[in-house]
Amino acid sequence: MIEGHLVIDFHGHVGRWDDLGFVDDQSAMLLAMDAVGIDRSCVFNIFHPEGSIGNNETAVFVARHPNRFIGFAYVSPLLPDLMVPELERAVDELGFRAIKLYPPYTSYPLNHPAWDPIYAFANERALAVLAHTGSGEASEPRHLREAARRFSKASFVAGHAGNFEPYRSQAIKVAQDCPNVYLETCSTFRNPGLIEELVDRVGAERVLFGSDTPLMDPRPQIGKIITAAIDNEAKGLILGENARRLLNL
Numbered sequence: 007m008i009e010g011h012l013v014i015d016f017h018g019h020v021g022r023w024d025d026l027g028f029v030d031d032q033s034a035m036l037l038a039m040d041a042v043g044i045d046r047s048c049v050f051n052i053f054h055p056e057g058s059i060g061n062n063e064t065a066v067f068v069a070r071h072p073n074r075f076i077g078f079a080y081v082s083p084l085l086p087d088l089m090v091p092e093l094e095r096a097v098d099e100l101g102f103r104a105i106k107l108y109p110p111y112t113s114y115p116l117n118h119p120a121w122d123p124i125y126a127f128a129n130e131r132a133l134a135v136l137a138h139t140g141s142g143e144a145s146e147p148r149h150l151r152e153a154a155r156r157f158s159k160a161s162f163v164a165g166h167a168g169n170f171e172p173y174r175s176q177a178i179k180v181a182q183d184c185p186n187v188y189l190e191t192c193s194t195f196r197n198p199g200l201i202e203e204l205v206d207r208v209g210a211e212r213v214l215f216g217s218d219t220p221l222m223d224p225r226p227q228i229g230k231i232i233t234a235a236i237d238n239e240a241k242g243l244i245l246g247e248n249a250r251r252l253l254n255l
């Protein structure tokens with residue numbers, strides 16, 4: 007909690023990726039959250055394509071501190087028959103509140119029909135879809151335009167806000183064109199002034215704080231928002247109010 011604002015981190019991971027030094031040590035994650043006033047972190051496991059193993063791990067992780075963590079469902083179009091049943095289970099039984107997509111594992115750009123059943127599910131339930139965006143054909147944020155227009159009741163969140171150029175500009179342009187596209191802030195590629203630029207070009211109501219915990223330490227990730235040259239109302243929206251609205255909390 008910061009100055010009366012609920013703080014929600016929209017991007018966090020469960021699982022481990024040892025090559026990157028990435029380990030989901032929950033107590034270390036909570037320590038960092040507490041140090042900077044993060045009330046709740048959204049987490050997902052992207053390491054199991056069939057979804058259920060990773061989603062169950064996420065559910066166990068969240069259940070240890072259900073007032074601090076929020077589960078997102080992960081499924082992959084590499085196993086198309088399993089996607090929708092697993093999404094139904096993750097949302098209806100595990101209580102997950104949004105969907106995470108990781109296109110670098112696939113050869114499918116985000117406008118490829120392989121993703122459509124996931125988008126249709128999100129559209130039907132009015133859920134948010136957080137997609138990793140950045141370099142690589144599959145992850146280019148420009149492809150979200152078509153999805154956002156076709157599935158207008160779903161919300162599409164460009165993870166890392168496209169990360170670096172030219173993908174960052176693509177993400178900004180898509181958000182300018184589509185009212186149901188949001189930009190999420192985590193990245194190591196954040197030059198001074200970027201948060202101000204996102205707010206200026208897209209509006210604070212469509213920028214979401216995310217940290218990529220535990221791959222990245224949430225403390226510096228939130229620092230660039232707290233110290234940005236934007237007003238307090240904009241900071242409140244970015245730090246939690248927008249996420250609260252998108253997740254129906």
Ligand SMILES: [Zn+2]
Nearest residue numbers: 017019218221
């Ligand atoms: Zn991530």
